[in-house]
Amino acid sequence: MTDSLTIALAQLNPTLGDVSGNMAKIRAARRDAAAAGADLVVYSELVVAGYPPEDLMLKPAFQEDVEEAVKALARDTADGGPAMLIGTSWREDGKSHNAALLLDGGEIAARRYKHHLPNYGVFDEIRIFEAGPLPGPMNFRGVRLGVMVCEDMWFPDVTECLQETGAEILVVPNGSPFELGKMDRRTQLAVQRVTESGLPLIYVNQVGGQDEIVFDGISFVMNTDRTVPVRMAGWQEGLTLTRWRRDGASWRCEAGEKTRYPEGLEEIYHAMMLGLRDYVNKNRFPGIVLGMSGGIDSALSAAVAVDALGADRVRCVMMPYRYTSSESVRDAELCSRALGAQHEVIPIEAAVNGFLSMLAPAFEGRQADTTEENLQARARGITLMALSNKFGHMVLTTGNKSEMSVGYATLYGDMCGGYSVLKDVYKTTVFELARWRNAHLPEGALGSAQIVIPENIITRPPSAELRENQTDQDNLPPYDVLDDILECLIENEMGFEDIVARGHDAAIVQRIEHLVYVAEYKRRQAPPGVKITRRNFGRDRRYPITNGFRDARPSSRHREFSA
CATH class of the missing domain: 3.40.50.620 (HUPs)
Incomplete structure (x- = not known):
C-alpha cells in the first residue's frame, strides 16, 4: 500500500485551438514536475484544446487533433516519469465528452466524463458534449482518486458516488471563469464537498484570458479538517508540488506554497x-x-x-x-x-x-x-x-x-x-x-x-x-x-x-x-470586453433587441441616444 504521494498542480494558460502550443506547455510542466520528484501531474479542464471551445469542438478535424495529441502524451508516460491527469475532449461510441484522462505507463489508464454539463451564463456545454455517468474512482498506483470535472463539484451527487465507491482523494480539474466573489463561492463549495465526504480535495484551475472570459487560477488543496495547506498565486501560470501522507484511514496534504488571493x-x-x-x-x-x-x-x-x-x-x-x-x-x-x-x-x-x-x-x-x-x-x-x-x-x-x-x-x-x-x-x-x-x-x-x-x-x-x-x-x-x-x-x-x-x-x-x-x-454591435460581474453583456445577459416589455410603462416611446 502506498503511504505517500507527491502530486504537482499545473496551473497553465492554454490558448484555445492551439493544440501544439498547449502540448508544449503540458510537456514542460511534466518535465519540471519530474525533476522535482512528482508522481502525478494534475492539469485543468480541457487544457489540451483550451476552454471554452464552443462550436470549434463540433469540428471533427479539431477533435482528431486533440485526441492524437492526448495519445502522444500517453506514450510519453512510458518513460517511468510522473503520470498525468489531463483535461481533454474525448469521443466514445460516437459521443463527445468533456473528459479527465489518467495517462500512465505509456497508455490511457482511466477515463472519467463530466456528469453535470453547465448550461447557464457563459456556459453552453450541452450544445457540444454528452453527459457522462456518475463516476467511480480511478486507481492510481494503489490510491483511489475521485476525479470530478469542474461543474461536478457544484453538486453533491458526484461526490457522494465517489465516496461510496471508495475514493480516497477528490481531484477537481477546472475551467472556472473569474467574476467578483467567485473565489469565496468555490471555497464554500469545496468545504461542503469535503465535509460531506470526509475526503481531502485538490482543485486545479486554469489561468488566462479567452475572449471575454478571464480565468484567475488560484488552485488549492483542502484537507479533511477544511484547512487549506496549499494555495497557488492567482493571475499567473505556475507549478507547485503537494506532498501527501496517509494518516490512518485518510490522506493529508502537508503545508506548502500558500499565497493570498487579491480581492475587490x-x-x-x-x-x-x-x-x-x-x-x-x-x-x-x-x-x-x-x-x-x-x-x-x-x-x-x-x-x-x-x-x-x-x-x-x-x-x-x-x-x-x-x-x-x-x-x-x-x-x-x-x-x-x-x-x-x-x-x-x-x-x-x-x-x-x-x-x-x-x-x-x-x-x-x-x-x-x-x-x-x-x-x-x-x-x-x-x-x-x-x-x-x-x-x-x-x-x-x-x-x-x-x-x-x-x-x-x-x-x-x-x-x-x-x-x-x-x-x-x-x-x-x-x-x-x-x-x-x-x-x-x-x-x-x-x-x-x-x-x-x-x-x-x-x-x-x-x-x-x-x-x-x-x-x-x-x-x-x-x-x-x-x-x-x-x-x-x-x-x-x-x-x-x-x-x-x-x-x-x-x-x-x-x-x-x-x-x-x-x-x-x-x-450587440459592441466589441468584446472583460467579464467582471455575474452578468456581463453578451455571454451572460442575452436579451432580445425587439422587445415590447416594460415593467414600468414609459410615458413616451422616444429613443434617447439613438445613435
Whole structure:
C-alpha cells in the first residue's frame, strides 16, 4: 500500500485551438514536475484544446487533433516519469465528452466524463458534449482518486458516488471563469464537498484570458479538517508540488506554497490586465491604440494597457474639436506622459467640417441635434481605425458599463474597436479603480509605480465634450444613483416597484429601464470586453433587441441616444 504521494498542480494558460502550443506547455510542466520528484501531474479542464471551445469542438478535424495529441502524451508516460491527469475532449461510441484522462505507463489508464454539463451564463456545454455517468474512482498506483470535472463539484451527487465507491482523494480539474466573489463561492463549495465526504480535495484551475472570459487560477488543496495547506498565486501560470501522507484511514496534504488571493478592486484590475494582455498577444496584435480624451475612462483604459502590455505598445491619440477644452488637451498629455506611452494630437476639425458641408443640403431646414455631436465621435472612430489599419495596432474601446447600459455611446464612433477593458465596469467603480491604481502597482504590471492618472482627471465632472458646456449629468442622473439602478436591473433582475422602494425616484427608474432596453441593439454591435460581474453583456445577459416589455410603462416611446 502506498503511504505517500507527491502530486504537482499545473496551473497553465492554454490558448484555445492551439493544440501544439498547449502540448508544449503540458510537456514542460511534466518535465519540471519530474525533476522535482512528482508522481502525478494534475492539469485543468480541457487544457489540451483550451476552454471554452464552443462550436470549434463540433469540428471533427479539431477533435482528431486533440485526441492524437492526448495519445502522444500517453506514450510519453512510458518513460517511468510522473503520470498525468489531463483535461481533454474525448469521443466514445460516437459521443463527445468533456473528459479527465489518467495517462500512465505509456497508455490511457482511466477515463472519467463530466456528469453535470453547465448550461447557464457563459456556459453552453450541452450544445457540444454528452453527459457522462456518475463516476467511480480511478486507481492510481494503489490510491483511489475521485476525479470530478469542474461543474461536478457544484453538486453533491458526484461526490457522494465517489465516496461510496471508495475514493480516497477528490481531484477537481477546472475551467472556472473569474467574476467578483467567485473565489469565496468555490471555497464554500469545496468545504461542503469535503465535509460531506470526509475526503481531502485538490482543485486545479486554469489561468488566462479567452475572449471575454478571464480565468484567475488560484488552485488549492483542502484537507479533511477544511484547512487549506496549499494555495497557488492567482493571475499567473505556475507549478507547485503537494506532498501527501496517509494518516490512518485518510490522506493529508502537508503545508506548502500558500499565497493570498487579491480581492475587490485589486482582482478587478488583475482581470482587466490579464484579459487585455491575452486578447492582444494571443491574437498577435503588436499593441493597441486608443482615443485619449482627457477623461477618466480613457485614462484608466490606457493605464491598464500599459500595465498589461508595456508602454512601448500603447499609442494614445488626442483628437480635439472646437468643444474640446484646453484642460482636456492638457490632462490627456499629462496622463500619457505619466504612463510613458506614445502621445499624439490629431485634430478632427477638417473631418467634421467636411461631413457637415457634405450633408448640409440634406440637412437643410433642420436644427442641429445629436446628429452633429455624433459626427464628431464618428470622425474620431474613423481616425483610430485608420491608424489601426495602417500600423496594425488594435483599437481599444474605452466605454464603461454604465454608458453601454443606457446607450450613452455612438455606434461607429466611440464604440469602434476590437476590445474593451471597461465594458463590465460601472462608472463609480471606474473612479475607485483610478484611485486604487494611483496608490498601487499590481503584481506583474509593466507600468510605473508612480501616480499615473492625474488628479484633475479623477475630480473633473465627466463630459463627452460634444457641445458647449456639456456634462454627463445633463442627460443622466448622478452615477451613484444610475449605477445602483442599473445593478438592480441587470445583475439582480429586480422589479420596478422593488427598485423604487430602495429610495429611487419612480420617473428616473422608469426612464433608465427604458434606456436599457432600447440600447440592446447597440450592445450587440459592441466589441468584446472583460467579464467582471455575474452578468456581463453578451455571454451572460442575452436579451432580445425587439422587445415590447416594460415593467414600468414609459410615458413616451422616444429613443434617447439613438445613435
